[in-house]
Amino acid sequence: MEICKLEHIHKDYRMGEIVTPLKDISLTVNQGDFIAVEGPSGIGKSTLLYVMGTLLQSDEGTYTYGGKDVSKFSDSEKSEFRAKKIGFLFQDSTMIQALTLRENLIFTQGVGAKKDLKKVDELLYQFGLEDRADFFPHQLSGGQRRRAMAARCLIHEPELILADEPTNDLDEHWSEEIIRILKEQAEKGTAVVMVTHNARWASMATRRLRLEDGILTDITE
Ligand SMILES: Nc1ncnc2c1ncn2[C@@H]1O[C@H](COP(=O)(O)OP(=O)(O)O)[C@@H](O)[C@H]1O
Ligand SMILES: [Mg+2]
Known part of the structure; x- marks a missing residue:
């Protein structure tokens, strides 16, 4: 089933010189897809994820999510959609600096949403953070913080995960673990779009795309 669809998306940045990270991007993301986006640094991979996350509006083209044109959403509809x-x-x-790790996860389950404390504990355990639950974000190491972000990214059971170089700051063990967890999420039906420089992690994806010159090329082997 289709989750979202980009059609002829074009995005320029106009700050002095014009930079065109996205020239003509078309991509359909389906339930259960695990897509890796590769490409050189500064080419526009993060920009692509910002557009998909509705953090950035494209200049041209259409972005539909669940069949709806996202550009027609009001700001509050967009926030609710993202959350x-x-x-x-x-x-x-x-993370919210004034909340502990556990409180951050509970918060992200959604204002007014039913709180699933068991799930919070499960995720903390899965990411090796069970003994850090009551720590504030500034008390975590870089790698622990990244794992905490990964736990937070999953806590509300999103339909679409946008992961931008998720293994940065992580050692080999946790890099592998994060990729395994993302893959497992995709197998459960979540769509995952992951930006990575690392060919080994990209090869775990079901579809590999390369972004260059503002267009996406399918390089799945
Ligand atoms: N807000 C912005 N304003 C102007 N230029 C930007 C902005 N964000 C990114 N860029 C430029 O757009 C290009 C693509 O950036 P980015 O999407 O972050 O690339 P990547 O994630 O592939 O490294 C880069 O040249 C970057 O400097
Ligand atoms: Mg980037």
């Missing part, structure tokens, strides 16, 4: 449907695992993701 419910999308799991963000970004470089610059942050």
